Amino acid sequence: MSKVYFGKFDSKRPHQIQEKYYAAGAKESSWYGGIEPGDYVFVVTNANVIALWKVREYGQKVNPINPSDTGVVLFDEIKRLSHPVPVVQFIKSPYFNLDLNLLNKINKATPGHGFFPIETTLAFPMDNWDQLSFASVRRYYVTLSSQLPPVAENDIMVVIDNLETSRIIGILEWKNGQSQPYASLQKLYDDKNSKTERYALFELLEFAEEEAPNKRNYLKSVLSELERQGYFAVENPIRLYDNVLVGRRKTPISKSNMEVGTEGKTPITQTVETSDIEETPELFEQYRTYAELLDFNPNLILYGPPGTGKTFATKNIIEAFEYTLRKRYIPFSQVEREERVRFITFHQSYSYEEFIEGIRPQLEEDTKQEEAGGEIRYRVEPGVLKKMVEDASAQIIKAESESSGIMGAESIHSGSRVWKVSLGRRNSDQIYNQCKEGKQIAVDFLDHINLADKSYDEIYSLLENERDDGAQKPTMDANTLDTLINQMEQGDIVFVYDGPRTIRDIGVITGDYAYIKGQAAPHVRPVAWLKEFTEPADIYDMNGGVSLTLKTIYELPRIQMSDVQKLIGISNDMNKTVKTQQHQQKPYYLIIDEINRGNISKIFGELITLIEKDKRQTVSTILPYSKKPFSLPRNLYIIGTMNTSDRSIAMLDTALRRRFVFAEMEPDYAVFEQNTAKAGAVELASLLRSLNEKISEKLDRDHRIGHAYLMDVLTIDDLFKCWYYKVLPLIAEYFYNDVAAIQSVVGTKFFEKSGSIRVLSTQPPDQDTVSDFEKALLALYKGTED
Template identity: 25%
Template sequence: MTVNEILNRLTPEDIANAMTSFKTEPYQRKGIKGEYQLVYEQDVFPVRELIMRATNRELKDSENPDSYTTVVAKNKLIELGFTNFLDSLKMYTYYLKKASKQDVEKTTVINIEAVTQFFGVSLINKDDTATVTIHYLSDNTTDTSVQLLKKQDPRIFIDRTRFSEGDILLYISKGQSVFDLDVITNQDDRYQSYLSSLTHNYFLSDNLPIKNPSLVDLFDEDNNKESKTNEPLNQIIFGPPGTGKTYSTITKALDIIGVEYNNYEEAQKLFQKELGKRIEFVTMHQSFSYEDFVQGLKPLKSKDGENITFDYKNGVFKEICKRANLKNKEYKNFQTDNPKVDFDLVFEFAFRDLIENEEPVTIENGSAPFKIYELNDKTLWFETSKETRHTRYTLAKKTLKDIYKQGENTIITSGNKGYFDSVLSFLNKKAAELQEKLQKNLKLDDNKNLVIILDEINRANISRVFGELIALIEKDKRDGKLTVTLPSGEPFTVPSNLYIIGTMNTADKSIALVDIALRRRFEFTPLYPNPKILKQVLEEKGIKNINQRVELFANLNRIIRAKKSVDFEIGHSYFMEDSNLIDILNKQVLPLLNEYFMYDLKKVKDILCKQQKDREGNLIPNLNIALNKEVWRERGLLEIEALETVEAVEAVKNSQMAAEPAEKYTTK
């Protein structure tokens, strides 16, 4: 049998039975990079092994076992209604702490409060247990496992002779109820490296010497200590229309920037509030270009409206990269307690009114104040109270930056020296204000991530939009590791705290046809129609005839899969509306079907009214749709007139059987 034939037999019950087997036969293999984990009711299962067990390992002996991959396993679980996944190497959280005198005296290493604080574990079920394995690696002592009952707020006690003040305690969260505690003394090979990572107690890195082989697989190079998110830097959510791609981008974006929400309505409001700040949303299209996305020459009118000049204007991607860089610099100043705030931060803060509202900024200059009324990445334009704007005075931004870094003006000694000195004084004053603001705000929010959402990314010409920047978005090319020169002549790199989320409608373009340069730089997450989600939402809304709606939705998609492919299914969101089901079908579903089948109305009519078979030849239940015959006969158009229930169909059939000879309905 082929892999597909084996997988097609699977049911949710098979998966449930396979989950049960993990209690008696634990999975011995550690997390492997790229292997997905299914999260189900606080338990975590490796998806490939889970499907193997659900099929009694028949996949090993299939005709083409190599076609069974982790992605295939994950997609099958999604099809069966399981949707919560983790990458195996992204499921761990680390907390690094230096043992204090109090820790040693009380011999209290970790308690349940600490578990909650360090790892964000929700302690809801009072009967749950947590397991903490203690490693004393420096003296090769046997590991100790301690069972914790969450309801008792227990503590782990270890012998005071086993660790000392100054030792490093590495807590590792491996799941909802599984933790490691690694005691590292100054005799340990890793001690000095770990010690240097203790600026903010958080340790998330992979470039350190690991002594215990069992811990090697825990360190994931994708971890970012400031981000505290498991989302990939570059991802594309793909699927047919109406499967919740936009919903997912909104919630993912808020999760990445660390904004909490209670429901989707609240998430939408918070999302709108963050637009233009920490989140950008761009709808891609065929005419979208590099100049719109990154940077290009644009015509600009002079302030008096008499002249037109051309200057480089940043696109949406360049602008959000600029904001992400500024956010990075804010944290750098905060974390290092740097008394000198970064120039770019101060400049943005000092001239915010001019940048955002085009309001001139007045600079004190003794008895002759002057106004800066225009600026760009290279130049500041100003006017004095004695002159009109027809006389344009300029200050070079680079020179101003050099003077600010130096702390005093020894660079310009004549000409515009007085103006440079006054701007320097203005910036120093603003720097003090900003420093105070940063100290207050960053203590409250330590998330520095930004997100750009590229909606319908497959509609744009990716090579034309990204240009040479496509290489810069890779994780190991960011933060200056690879730099390009923009048309304006300035160097450009993509910061590591900028997350890119794309959406892709598979009904428009198959994922197989996506630009290969894009495919290898993004992680792809599928979203397909889900009857369970539909049923849950309809129950919450109190919609009538839920089963009829869900069954029609599921059977219609089975037909579409057989006639077209999974990429053309109808999303569950179309069927979630409060509208009458016939209205939904006529106004939203029928237009999609007509488009999918190239307006071959005879084929669409057969799909709606005749019983169909799937690709394996199995009969698909009839949709029980009645069309308006008059509209079809007179105008050649499809219009759904009624939906017959199963009971009604059976009643009609029974009445026909009663009125006609019985042998007509007898199978011979």
């Protein structure tokens, strides 16, 4: 007997849909999900169902997805739907029994899997395809056990015992005028929640307060409606599943480092268990274009009206970009943990000193000044961008050293310190040659004693005991040994001294202190040589115009990771073809919110030139405070956001516009179909579209209202608060409290002639199901206002 599936087709590969095939190699591939000739497949693309196909056969077809393997499955079209059906509407059809596939996998990334079976009901018109229609939907409710919501045939109820304990006690279906257990969803709930982890709604809310803000907002609306009217009308069963039925799980859970194959190829790792697939959100499709733009130009600005999700989108763009580079899902939270992203907001007083570098006062305390509170000194401190440059440069050094086979480079990090080291004595290369051959740095003081675990004071005493009375105090030698033994760490960089301005080699410390008895210089630290110069390298300018001294070991605080990167001589080629190197170099991201609110010329200064793509790592400038050369690495990406209602994009600095690519983010009415289409009787997409059409006509398109303003609306109470305390004040500000202009946009019901706001009731009058508030909003977008 034929089975029914849904199949997920990438909208970026439209030829598969146009030519009705799916390329995943041999029939045994997990991507096919076991579909057989004669089975039926609902075609899902861009979160919409567009057609019903029938599996014809497995065969061969040359295709651009997997040129090396022509194995495909071929389909025949049974029915093309007259209008794309949003997946939320699709899964609410009475044709299907809800299960994990429909509630989760249909709208989540499913690495290694493209087709999933659907359990149909008796209502499904198998072979009677002319009757196939998705106009009729089941309604879903969360309801108190003492309350019967306005159910109709096939509707589903998640039953809560009472408001005090708020526990789920059953999942029911309304059939033939009475309720009965709804087995498929009850089983899913039982499977996802052990008996000891079936939490009350209040317990879920307590968890969500700190861990999951989306879950928190949803649960608050559910509890509010249960208290107000005894039931909560569910617009989106997927959100019901994510926020109520799966317990204390975050929404969505991100599976860190999940290896993902590409469509048409065997997944990189073993086949993914279907119970685990739910843990990766499917964001790449929607944000792939932005990720491609970021690859085209490392400087991207998202612009649009307020509330279009620009700041929110930056996180998803980063996830999509990480996926394009590394072919595996890296959640934004992991990028944060790796400290590869920073978020700042520009404002009118934001300065160059905060962004690049500046002189800042520091309080230096010592034992002699404790009572006075310390001495104030002024130092050059790096700003946000400069710190990120050092982080990104350290990553480049680490990645490319590893790709060159240098063992130990993996310990390099942005906090690695740089040390000047003299190896041996003047006019003798014995110790230097020993160190180069043995991959170590070494000191020959106290050559007969193992100094492991010795403190500075103990080392000082040992040196002092070996010296004659009246001899020079061994302070410098003690400092040298203490630095080698106790202060240096794995990942620190060493510069081998050649002369007052030059160095001979660069290495990275790869291990702890060791004592090698019998060696000329027995106190050693193992190193890996990153660079061995054929001619000594001049670091005078990098060191701030300060010459190197003869002291054996001391820190070079002026030398930054970006300086080390330049000295090592890492390639500046922006179009490298060695894929392993590209993927090893982890990208760093600077997100600048409200970028147009700052004085761009003042903040960026001379760096406006350096951010340009082809100037990265090839052009440098001398910074005014530190007097050091500075350039931007190629793995640093800048993402800015700007509200067009604050300042027209045309007013931005021309130099800035030339160096960035700009992507407009408009109000997205389709998101309501995938989340909450209606609040009470009000269709949110229609309401917002009507508002924006009028604002565009009366004012301009830059002042439209974004979908984010209504994204958290689940109930009429939510819409009431959003309308009166967010939308109306914003529109009033747009039109400078001109009552006639405001009424031309929102109608006459919400404002008195005097300009005072008129508050309408959300409670329906007697013998009516729609409140005055809902009626006024309906009239606004239907054009039926009296």
